Amino acid sequence: MPLAKRIIPCLDVDNGRVVKGVKFVEIRDAGDPVENARRYNLEGADELTFLDITASSDGRETMVHVVEAVAREVFIPLTVGGGIREVADIRRLLNAGADKVSINTAAVFNPEFVQQASSKFGSQCIVVAVDAKRTSHDGSPGRWEIFTHGGRKSTGIDAIEWACKMDRYGAGEILLTSMDRDGTKIGFDNELTRRVSEAVRVPVIASGGVGTLQHLADGVLKGKADAVLAASIFHFGEFSISEAKKYMASCNIEVRL
């Protein structure tokens, strides 16, 4: 199958600065999103995701400038997520040079927003971020629910049903994060990923829990993910994107080398 599985580094941006990228030796200003984007592009990243974690609305305007600056230099797909609530938010980011936007909380509180957004801009640029947490006990059949507010509030919504609904509502892609695994470095929740990936028509990006290169490969091999997203293993210089790709290729996974 010649379509390559994608590796997507994720950058958290606060007030126009990357907040996790601090350990690159060759880069003087590790907090500059453009420098980070350029570096990941050179290493062979297949796409880039920027997550705007800025709380203030002034800061959000800064994100637009970040996207503009990155889009002038880096010619791979760019996704921006964080705080997207209105059609106007999407339009502003796409005009700045983003190729896709990732909608999370707004989709949960107003699913029609996803329909509205995809009919307006096309499904290809609407990613729905699904934050799921396992609610079933060990040994019983898996059940995951959608959580909001950084994983603190349960909505009671079944994650797999929700992903299917978002597919029907026009999501072009699902960014699936296991809230149980996020930040743990023990690997993706591959059972969750596989269940969602087999249930929806659209591509699924696995996220949350990567600590080793084997975890990335497992996301594809066991989780049936179409793309794998990771933050800290790339930011802290533990592995480069090219190392990750070589490793995945050695596991017989089709990648863009």
Place this chain on the structure above:
Amino acid sequence: MQITAVIDYGMGNLRSVVNALEHVAGKNHQVILTSDPDQVMRAQRVVFPGQGAAGDCMRAIDHYELRETICEVAANKPFLGICMGMQILLEHSEENQGTDCLGIYPGRVRYFGDDHHGDNGEKLKVPHMGWNQLHQTGRHPLWEAIDDDSRFYFVHSYYFETDDRSLVIGECDYGFSFTCAIAHDNVFALQCHPEKSADAGLQLLSNFIHWDGQA
């Protein structure tokens, strides 16, 4: 000064296309984004991008009164169609319960289907999204310095199908082989996104900006 006009008909993300063309354009090249037929007619080269659904694209083209202009420049200037800008050169698309397109070339645009599978029976996601290999089926100035089977970025749920094999200059495999690039005289069109395809894509855009329209 050489001008490349990117036709703006209000569909999708045209900033990316302009950014990438500006990146490869030299001092003597200017890139303009316009929906004004006169400006399009005055340009030396024309890029016809597109995103979204076929029905919306066709409505937008008529809304901006660009149909005649597009057909005219496609007949006599170096012309690059991208993604939806390739599909609507055909007669008809299955999208939006059937959409009549520009009909410059014979053929139709078809849906991959909700139940699309690969050779080994594995489920294939729709849209076809990501980096796939572009197989060059013929020589062309726009392939200059691009390795055969280089990967380009694709994102589409519908594919191009023509009866005129002489148009086909590139193919891609997603469950089956489909036409992902065509060339005819001064026209070249691609299903994938050169503006998002890193070095290979930039090379293709650079080749276009220096192309005289001769095959």
